[in-house]
Amino acid sequence: MKGDRTRQSILERAVDIASLEGLEGLTIGRLADELKMSKSGLFAHFGSKEELQLATVQSASERYIAEIFRPALAHPRGYPRLVAVCDAWLSYIRRGVFPGGCFFAAASFEFDSRPGVVRDLIARLMRNWIDALEKAIRMAQEEGHFDKSIDAAQLAFELNSLFFGANFSYVLLHDEAAITKAEAAIKARLEALRVT
Amino acid sequence: MKGDRTRQSILERAVDIASLEGLEGLTIGRLADELKMSKSGLFAHFGSKEELQLATVQSASERYIAEIFRPALAHPRGYPRLVAVCDAWLSYIRRGVFPGGCFFAAASFEFDSRPGVVRDLIARLMRNWIDALEKAIRMAQEEGHFDKSIDAAQLAFELNSLFFGANFSYVLLHDEAAITKAEAAIKARLEALRVT
């Protein structure tokens, strides 16, 4: 179907715009203009703005997974894979995978207190992400790289905080060193926990 | 002047709305409705939406300082004051000082890639905040509570990351334990660095 290809290219652009201007700032008129389509033609692909937002979040999620998860799976489970995920995250910011910084950090803070299905989707995906981090940590415990006594949820929380903190300082404050700082903090924390 | 009082009450409400819906989601019509004022009467206080946004950010900054800085200054400089700032930050989230979570976390992620004076103001205030954190850390060094070798900018980055991470998990994911996790991480980090 041609429609599928069009839909895909619409969403690619929608994700980029939303990462810059937010999911509410993403406007059907502007999106249509940039893609040289009619508003109504574009609109027909989704049926409502809310559906467009949901599809945009889904599309961003696919990009996120492709950039961060897939590469990490190539590394051996346990400590190496956990480090690979962390490296992938920071590299994902450095490379500007989304032009406005991490799509999900932005979306999370935009929708964190707006009830609705869009918020629910974002929250579900973020829960999945934190769970995946926890799982990577627990794998490192199972492989004997980390002590069993480590609180995986606690460590996952800390890592995610450092990711978001790096994104914040890098994008808003243009602090190039932010990513290095996050790297240093993560490295110190992980190596201190490591069983050798 | 009566106008000053009105302006103040407009901004109080504006801050609350903006913390929930964002500074772009903050609408002059809705703000006027909630305050039972006419759009034009309210508008006259600011002259433009951008001026309203700037005044709203300033007003939020005053609330932020009153809630986090002022109480901390009552504690002795050095380690105790640094701990007091961290406690005040987490308590500020727990108490819901802004109904939508930390105003500045939300504003930072909303405006981080939108050029303009509003973004510039937010960035300046956030730089000030990080600088104040750094200063509190350096004071602890000067008082002999921390080793001189500690990198204050690095530690300030980490603390701020944990604050934002706590806000994220608490508001979006409704994770009540998020604040406890941040507390634990901060406590562990600070106590490990402490000179006894």
Next chain:
DNA sequence: GCCTGAAACGAACGTTCGTTCTATTTTGAT
């Protein structure tokens, strides 16, 4: 109590928003 400037109002502006039609073009299987 009056007078003046400040403050608030109501109506309207042009624009853009999301959305709904109907009509036209394009696509792809036959």
Next chain:
DNA sequence: ATCAAAATAGAACGAACGTTCGTTTCAGGC
């Protein structure tokens, strides 16, 4: 090549946006 279905376009909708204007109400110093 045909033809139904899918995709796109175009025009219009009411609502809401920020903003402007002229008018009315109110407050506070004399």
